Structure formats: structure tokens, C-alpha cells
Amino acid sequence: MTGIQRAILVVVLVPVFMSLLSISSINVVLPSVQASLDAPTSQIQWVLSGYTLAFGVLLVAGGRAGDTLGRGKLFVAGLGLFGLGSLIAGLALNGPMLIVARFITGFGSGLLNPQTVGFIQQFFDGPRRARAFASFGSVVGVSVAIGPVLGGGLIALLGPDWGWRWTFLVNVPIAVAAIYFAYRNFPTSAWQRYVPEGVTDEARTKPDLDPIGTITFTLGALLVMWTFLELDKGGIYFAMLPVGLLILTWWVWWERRYKRRGGSPMVDMNLFTNRAYRNGTLLIGLFFTGSTSVWVTVAIFLQTGHGISALVAALVGLPSAFATSITSQIAGRYVLKTGRAMVAWGMSVTLTALGSSILVVIGVQLWDWPIWWLILTLSLMGAAQGFIISPNQTLSLIEVPAHVSGVAGGVMQTGQRVGTSIGTALITSMLFGLAAAYSWNWAFVGAFGLIMLMVALAMVVAIVDIVGTRRAQAAVPQGHEAK
Structure with a gap:
């Protein structure tokens, strides 16, 4: 790999590790969170669900925005939201404040994660791309297993009141450092829309975000995921699944129609x-x-x-x-x-x-x-x-x-x-x-x-x-x- 490729890979993989760590570490610290904030079980469930929903529903929209507006911009925006959400979570005074923070953190993860794949596809090819994705796989595997150890270790070291807070606060300096190194190491092309050769000048100057497709997909994905996150409650949550699937079916029709009419569909x-x-x-x-x-x-x-x-x-x-x-x-x-x-x-x-x-x-x-x-x-x-x-x-x-x-x-x-x-x-x-x-x-x-x-x-x-x-x-x- 070239020096620029190594720099890009390190800068993008560290935040991915950080965002996945936020999923795997949370289960261990939840009992301490509940005791420290005196939060009811319903709020604790949303500490889990809020991040998962926000992360999941923004992945496609975030990827599309990065392709259209420039991956560096979306990557840094995601880092900013992730760092802000982690700071608020670490300083949360009550359950609702922590839930809001987890939503903000999830939105940040949803924006920055798809840019990683985009960067690897854009700046790597052949065997180098395979090795870059191998590093991505290593990060995913380690983050899943190391998260509970980090959460349990911080609670053992700092106690139940501050231990869980530092599982969030540790992300803040990492996010700040990643933003700094992104501005320092990303080449100019990382901040611009990537347009392949042979595309018309009009297409180069008029990015199309397909707002109807973006909103429709986000809503459909939200309802499908929400159904299973609230599976034990039954009732109205079961009704969300067929509604979500119906919306996603309409979204597929819309995307095909949008392209036939000359637009650039979300997918x-x-x-x-x-x-x-x-x-x-x-x-x-x-x-x-x-x-x-x-x-x-x-x-x-x-x-x-x-x-x-x-x-x-x-x-x-x-x-x-x-x-x-x-x-x-x-x-x-x-x-x-x-x-x-x-x-x-x-x-x-x-x-x-x-x-x-x-x-x-x-x-x-x-x-x-x-x-x-x-x-x-x-x-x-x-x-x-x-x-x-x-x-x-x-x-x-x-x-x-x-x-x-x-x-x-x-x-x-x-x-x-x-x-x-x-x-x-x-x-x-x-x-x-x-x-x-x-x-x-x-x-x-x-x-x-x-x-x-x-x-x-x-x-x-x-x-x-x-x-x-x-x-x-x-x-x-x-x-x-x-x-």
C-alpha cells in the first residue's frame, strides 16, 4: 500500500471500530446505567434500541449522500455527531437525556460507516482492496468481542457510577483526533463527489439525492427494524412489519420509475x-x-x-x-x-x-x-x-x-x-x-x-x-x- 492508502485506511477504520464498540459494550454497562440514573426498564430498552434504529436506518441514505456530495464531508459530519452524542451520553443526568444522546450517536454511525466502504472502493483496487477489506473484517471481529471487556473493565476500575460514563466519553477524543487526521490526510478527491469518466457535465454539477426515495426507504427500514426490537411487546408492533414491507415494496417501484424518468435513484x-x-x-x-x-x-x-x-x-x-x-x-x-x-x-x-x-x-x-x-x-x-x-x-x-x-x-x-x-x-x-x-x-x-x-x-x-x-x-x- 502507498502512504496515502495507509493513512486513509487507519483514519476510516478507527471510527468504525469505535462505532461498533458502542453496540457491543452497552449490554455489560446497562445495569450500572439503570442504577446510576434510576431509570425505568422502558428507558433502558430505548438506550439500546435508539442507537440501533438510528444507525440502521441511515446507512443507505448516508452512503448515497457520500457518493453524491463527497465522502470526506459525510465522514467528518458523522464523526462530529458521534463525538457529540458520546459526550452528551457520558454527561447524561437522566434516562431521556441518555436516549437522545444515543440517537445522535447512532445517526453519526449511520453517516460515517458507509463512507468506509466507499473509500476502500475508491482508493484501493485488486489485492490491495482485498487486504483493506481484510483489515475492515479484523476491526469488526475485534470490536464485537472487545466491547464487553472494555465496559466491564471500566466499571471494575472506575466503579458503577463513572465506569459506564467513560464507555461513552472515551469516544470523544478519538472522534476529535479522527476529524483532525481526516483533514490532514485525506486527498482532495475524498472531499469531492466521485464522478466516473464519460459522465456528462450536467450530471457532474447537479447531484441528485432522490429525496422521496430516501425518505421512503428510511421509513420502511425503520418500521421493519422497530418491529423486531419490540417483538416481546406484540400488539401494534406486529402491525409495523407488514406496513414497513409495503412501504419498501413501493420504494422499489419508485426507484425504478425515478430512473426511467431520467433521475438518479437512491439505489x-x-x-x-x-x-x-x-x-x-x-x-x-x-x-x-x-x-x-x-x-x-x-x-x-x-x-x-x-x-x-x-x-x-x-x-x-x-x-x-x-x-x-x-x-x-x-x-x-x-x-x-x-x-x-x-x-x-x-x-x-x-x-x-x-x-x-x-x-x-x-x-x-x-x-x-x-x-x-x-x-x-x-x-x-x-x-x-x-x-x-x-x-x-x-x-x-x-x-x-x-x-x-x-x-x-x-x-x-x-x-x-x-x-x-x-x-x-x-x-x-x-x-x-x-x-x-x-x-x-x-x-x-x-x-x-x-x-x-x-x-x-x-x-x-x-x-x-x-x-x-x-x-x-x-x-x-x-x-x-x-x-
Whole structure:
């Protein structure tokens, strides 16, 4: 990589780590937050839901705005909102103030995250792009596991009143530093709209944000995600799902119509005619529906089911995180040679690790095996994920033009966030239901069984993509290249 490429990668990945850390660390500190602010359970739920909703619904709109107005501008704006929200959260005097802060922080994350994909697509190509996405995958894997450790460690070090506040306040100087280094290191082209060669002067001077499409998609995605975040309440929340899906269906019609009439739609539906992108987006959405609930399940199982402290339970995930960071770098070197077969292989190993974890817990239930064998099986899962997340991103976006890569990345990340919301709601509901009816050990077995089902479905999509790719290659006459 060149010096400029390294600088861009560091500047964009540190805030991504920070934003994902805000998701993974919050669960550990919530009891301290509730006690410190004397907040009712309903407000604590919105501390969780507010960030998730704000983050998820802005990803596509943020990606589109970055493609249209300049990624550097949206990246810095997102950092500013994230830092501001973190500052307010750390100084919150009551529950409502913390909820508002979490919404602001989520909006910031929604703006800055899709710019990362856009920057990598714009400033990297070939093997360098694969290695950049490998670093992105390492950041994702480590942030998920390190967040609970950070939250538990700060509470242990600073006490329950100030410990949870510093899980937010630590983001403020990082955001300020990232803004400074963005202005210092980003090239001029990062602040300008990226327009490919051959585009008319009129298109260069008249950016089109497709406001109707943007508002419609945001509303539809909000209702779908909100349904699963409030799944346990039933009633009107169940009605939001069909309404949200209906709105998204209308949005697809609108986007097609908008393009036919000469506009530049928020999401060009031609993106989904690209087999690699279409299958990769579906695949990773299914995978996140299952895999992101692993650590929530493990944390609840160890703490509630076996009386293990939050900090020790969080430490169980560290070997897995480090394994992910290592294998992501290995995968980045070979993904362009192996293709989607690497992703399918990673999923097969993930299924082995999940099945082995189930076997360990059955052994705990029936034969008094040590629960700590889970560290080994979960580490295997972490190693396998390094061959899934970043390689899939590389392969999915390999043929996506740089000028729409922000919105393409936003669509993929929205699918991941929706999958996470659905999976967390369904899998934790199963976990608590089985625990009440049987035992925590059997509840773990059931929850991990459902996770295995989602990973298996994702693996089927990967295999379908591999078969389709090979058939397309076989159909091309010798001496010709596939277009």
C-alpha cells in the first residue's frame, strides 16, 4: 500500500471500530446505567434500541449522500455527531437525556460507516482492496468481542457510577483526533463527489439525492427494524412489519420509475442484477441473523445460567476476536484466487464450531464437563469468521462501480443490521423461553441450534453463487472473457 492508502485506511477504520464498540459494550454497562440514573426498564430498552434504529436506518441514505456530495464531508459530519452524542451520553443526568444522546450517536454511525466502504472502493483496487477489506473484517471481529471487556473493565476500575460514563466519553477524543487526521490526510478527491469518466457535465454539477426515495426507504427500514426490537411487546408492533414491507415494496417501484424518468435513484436496482453483489448481500444478511447472536447468547448463558461475572464472561470472547483478526489478514491475501469457495468453507467450519459448542454444553448438562471448553470451540468459530465477513465483502463489491460503492455498502450493512435485529429478537426469545421451561443448558442448545440453521441457509446461498459462477464461466467460449 502507498502512504496515502495507509493513512486513509487507519483514519476510516478507527471510527468504525469505535462505532461498533458502542453496540457491543452497552449490554455489560446497562445495569450500572439503570442504577446510576434510576431509570425505568422502558428507558433502558430505548438506550439500546435508539442507537440501533438510528444507525440502521441511515446507512443507505448516508452512503448515497457520500457518493453524491463527497465522502470526506459525510465522514467528518458523522464523526462530529458521534463525538457529540458520546459526550452528551457520558454527561447524561437522566434516562431521556441518555436516549437522545444515543440517537445522535447512532445517526453519526449511520453517516460515517458507509463512507468506509466507499473509500476502500475508491482508493484501493485488486489485492490491495482485498487486504483493506481484510483489515475492515479484523476491526469488526475485534470490536464485537472487545466491547464487553472494555465496559466491564471500566466499571471494575472506575466503579458503577463513572465506569459506564467513560464507555461513552472515551469516544470523544478519538472522534476529535479522527476529524483532525481526516483533514490532514485525506486527498482532495475524498472531499469531492466521485464522478466516473464519460459522465456528462450536467450530471457532474447537479447531484441528485432522490429525496422521496430516501425518505421512503428510511421509513420502511425503520418500521421493519422497530418491529423486531419490540417483538416481546406484540400488539401494534406486529402491525409495523407488514406496513414497513409495503412501504419498501413501493420504494422499489419508485426507484425504478425515478430512473426511467431520467433521475438518479437512491439505489439503482441494476445493482441487484450483479450476481456476486446480490448473493453476497443476501448471504451476509442471513449470516448476521445467526452469528451476531452468538455473543449475546454466550453472555446471558454464562452470567445468568452459571453465575459467572460479566467481565469474565466477556473475556471468553477475546481468543475468538484475536483469531478473527489473524485469519482475516490471511484471507485477504488469497480471496481473489479462491473466490466464494473460501466463504463457503468458512461457513462449514463455523457450523462445526457451533455444533461443537452444543456438544460441550450437553456434556456440561449430562457429564459435568468444564464449561470453559467453550473457549476452544468459540475460538474456532472466530477463526472461521475471518474467512467469511471481509472476503464476502471483497467479492460482493468487486464489480460495483466506485461512484455508487457508498450506497452499495450501505445496502449491505443495512441487511446486516436488519438481520441482527431479527436474529437477536428471535434467538434471545427462544433462549429465555427454553430456560424457563427446561434449563439454561438446554436453552443454550436450542439457541445455538437456531443460529446453526441461519448459518446453514447462508452457506446454501454461497454454494448457489459458486455453482452459478462456474456455469457462467463454462458458458464463455475459450479465448473470450465474461463481461
